[in-house]
Amino acid sequence: MRTSGRPAVTRLVPVLPFLWLGAFFLLPVLITLKISLSAAATAQPPYLPVLDWSAGPEGWGTFLEELDFANFETLANDALYRDAALSSLSLAAIATAFLLVVGTPIAYAMARAPARVQPLLVALVIVPFWTSFLIRIYAWIAILKPEGLLSAGLMRLGLIDRPLELLNTQAAVLIGLTYAYLPFMVLPLYAVFARLDPRLRDAAADLGASPTRVFWSVTLPLAGPGLMAGALLCFVPMVGEFIIPDLLGGSDTLMLGRVLWSEFFSNRDWPLASAVAILLLILVVGPLVLFREAETRRTEAAR
Amino acid sequence: MSTALLSLAHVTKAFGADMALDDVSLDLAAGEFFCLLGPSGCGKSTLLRLIAGFEAPTSGTLHLAGEDMAARPPHRRPVNMMFQSYALFPHMDVAANVGYGLKGLGRAGIAARVDELLRLVRLDGFGRRRPDTLSGGQRQRVALARALAREPKILLLDEPLGALDRTLRDETQGELRALQKRLGTTFIVVTHDPGEAMALADRIGVMDRGRLVQVGDAATLYERPATRFVAGLLGDVNLIAGQVADRTGDIARVETGLGSLHAGVQPDAPGAGAAVVVALRPERIVLGPADTATDAEPNALAGHVTEITYLGDRIRHRVRMADGSEIRATVAAGGQAPAFAPGDAVALGFPPGAATLLPA
Numbered sequence: 001m002r003t004s005g006r007p008a009v010t011r012l013v014p015v016l017p018f019l020w021l022g023a024f025f026l027l028p029v030l031i032t033l034k035i036s037l038s039a040a041a042t043a044q045p046p047y048l049p050v051l052d053w054s055a056g057p058e059g060w061g062t063f064l065e066e067l068d069f070a071n072f073e074t075l076a077n078d079a080l081y082r083d084a085a086l087s088s089l090s091l092a093a094i095a096t097a098f099l100l101v102v103g104t105p106i107a108y109a110m111a112r113a114p115a116r117v118q119p120l121l122v123a124l125v126i127v128p129f130w131t132s133f134l135i136r137i138y139a140w141i142a143i144l145k146p147e148g149l150l151s152a153g154l155m156r157l158g159l160i161d162r163p164l165e166l167l168n169t170q171a172a173v174l175i176g177l178t179y180a181y182l183p184f185m186v187l188p189l190y191a192v193f194a195r196l197d198p199r200l201r202d203a204a205a206d207l208g209a210s211p212t213r214v215f216w217s218v219t220l221p222l223a224g225p226g227l228m229a230g231a232l233l234c235f236v237p238m239v240g241e242f243i244i245p246d247l248l249g250g251s252d253t254l255m256l257g258r259v260l261w262s263e264f265f266s267n268r269d270w271p272l273a274s275a276v277a278i279l280l281l282i283l284v285v286g287p288l289v290l291f292r293e294a295e296t297r298r299t300e301a302a303r
Numbered sequence: 304m305s306t307a308l309l310s311l312a313h314v315t316k317a318f319g320a321d322m323a324l325d326d327v328s329l330d331l332a333a334g335e336f337f338c339l340l341g342p343s344g345c346g347k348s349t350l351l352r353l354i355a356g357f358e359a360p361t362s363g364t365l366h367l368a369g370e371d372m373a374a375r376p377p378h379r380r381p382v383n384m385m386f387q388s389y390a391l392f393p394h395m396d397v398a399a400n401v402g403y404g405l406k407g408l409g410r411a412g413i414a415a416r417v418d419e420l421l422r423l424v425r426l427d428g429f430g431r432r433r434p435d436t437l438s439g440g441q442r443q444r445v446a447l448a449r450a451l452a453r454e455p456k457i458l459l460l461d462e463p464l465g466a467l468d469r470t471l472r473d474e475t476q477g478e479l480r481a482l483q484k485r486l487g488t489t490f491i492v493v494t495h496d497p498g499e500a501m502a503l504a505d506r507i508g509v510m511d512r513g514r515l516v517q518v519g520d521a522a523t524l525y526e527r528p529a530t531r532f533v534a535g536l537l538g539d540v541n542l543i544a545g546q547v548a549d550r551t552g553d554i555a556r557v558e559t560g561l562g563s564l565h566a567g568v569q570p571d572a573p574g575a576g577a578a579v580v581v582a583l584r585p586e587r588i589v590l591g592p593a594d595t596a597t598d599a600e601p602n603a604l605a606g607h608v609t610e611i612t613y614l615g616d617r618i619r620h621r622v623r624m625a626d627g628s629e630i631r632a633t634v635a636a637g638g639q640a641p642a643f644a645p646g647d648a649v650a651l652g653f654p655p656g657a658a659t660l661l662p663a
Contacts, residue, residue, distance in 0.1 A: 199390040205377045206384045207404030221394045
């Protein structure tokens with residue numbers, strides 16, 4: 001048999017992604033989950049229990065008994081975490097809405113641009129990635145601070161007579177989020193718009209639809225998967241975003257990423273920080289599962 | 304002011320340095336079934352898109368029912384188009400596709416009209432289906448119903464049968480023609496298939512590299528082509544180069560490599576001395592054994608059969624002539640075995656009326 005004689009390497013290839021995901025995704029999640037069920041301790045590592053390998057099966061028993069949901073009870077009972085979760089979700093949702101409003105026209109205009117200039121436009125969307133994310137957010141501090149470019153410019157134009165109080169507000173966080181995640185919205189949307197058969201637009205116009213109706217009744221519904229992909233690609237990481245709220249948001253900007261950071265680094269409460277991480281994972285996996293469900297239902301309906 | 308429904312005058316369309324349409328003038332009467340025929344890239348689809356309003360002419364004018372269409376966007380023209388491979392909206396069901404262009408009828412009015420249209424194309428009961436659950440022939444009929452929904456003055460059809468397989472195509476040709484006669488709507492079909500053009504249209508416009516080279520009914524184009532391109536497009540043709548020697552009445556004598564040939568000519572045909580091509584359809588040649596060669600026909604030629612191909616309804620002979628050129632002659636098969644074998648000497652003749660003179 002020739003097939004059984006295939007080199008082992010070839011047969012291993014399909015397994016490789018699973019090995020990768022197992023080692024670098026599943027295992028860390030399981031470790032985080034375990035730590036989230038532990039209790040904080042002044043020790044090395046800073047949590048208990050630690051599995052005693054020498055105690056054999058009995059050691060496992062005591063180990064498992066000592067795990068509990070105390071950290072999650074804290075999360076549920078302390079208003080701080082609930083507020084941080086709600087604020088993360090709502091900021092991410094508002095920023096996603098902004099991104100849809102800003103990103104859709106940009107992506108559509110890119111897709112309708114002459115074919116020659118489209119690669120250039122795509123490159124322009126990607127170019128900011130060549131600069132450090134941190135530096136770009138610092139640049140926004142320079143723009144938004146009271147004596148910064150924006151206030152100075154508006155005052156010079158006579159539109160305002162007093163510097164704007166923008167930096168260290170939720171508005172600054174929303175501006176930062178919308179700016180930083182725009183490419184993740186524009187690129188998937190551009191991909192669907194560019195792939196749309198232009199004859200569908202022609203057909204709609206031919207049947208008497210004004211350009212506005214063509215866009216709302218044909219272009220946008222057919223771009224649905226791209227809109228969903230872009231929205232999720234932005235929403236999911238924004239819920240856990242740390243740098244932008246930390247640099248642009250004020251002390252009142254509560255987001256889970258910041259809470260997690262301070263539990264971990266300031267309070268050295270690894271178990272509670274892990275519980276926050278698990279909560280974050282649940283919050284962002286939820287929408288993904290719903291999206292997958294909707295996709296499956298849509299493809300089945302089409303069949 | 305002409306009485307034509309559609310009137311194109313000196314329409315030119317350039318894409319950069321490419322002339323997609325070069326000085327096209329055309330008048331269509333209401334109720335006509337017109338066909339634009341030509342190979343891909345000849346400009347026929349551009350002309351269709353220009354009538355629909357998707358392209359603007361570089362120069363020239365387009366009048367529809369007496370009105371200049373220059374400033375009218377596609378959605379304000381009384382013209383609808385059935386697109387190549389149909390361009391049905393994949394996210395809408397059949398009823399929503401067909402009803403997309405209907406306005407001002409109210410919900411019930413639209414539903415009634417959609418039902419009526421679906422009955423017209425024999426798709427009653429398919430309203431709730433999605434386009435991708437339909438066969439190619441059904442999709443074609445949905446596209447037709449959708450394009451007819453607004454009762455256009457002119458229906459434009461871009462390769463309407465191109466995506467169908469052969470048997471379905473023959474059947475659909477008949478249906479399309481019957482439908483057009485029943486509705487009385489002016490149809491303009493674009494096709495690259497001469498057989499389809501001849502089967503469908505009242506008049507055919509042949510396009511070649513952006514120019515409308517000849518307009519006429521199928522018989523005129525076939526029997527009296529204006530150029531070598533038209534002659535070759537509509538069917539096999541023998542082209543024999545020569546020079547007009549003289550004319551007697553409506554018969555011209557042409558000196559060719561095969562000797563003197565006589566061909567019927569129109570009054571406006573080129574006179575003595577002009578370089579011409581004698582176009583001769585293979586089925587118009589009378590083929591006989593070598594010894595039957597007579598002077599009864601003014602055009603008597605001799606040659607040797609090099610190849611015989613049995614095509615079912617006819618038999619094609621390739622004949623090597625004295626000057627080394629080849630003439631193709633076909634005879635109806637009529638259930639009989641070929642009368643000749645390769646190598647046989649044969650006599651060829653044709654009446655002057657069977658040949659046409661074309662510009663060289």
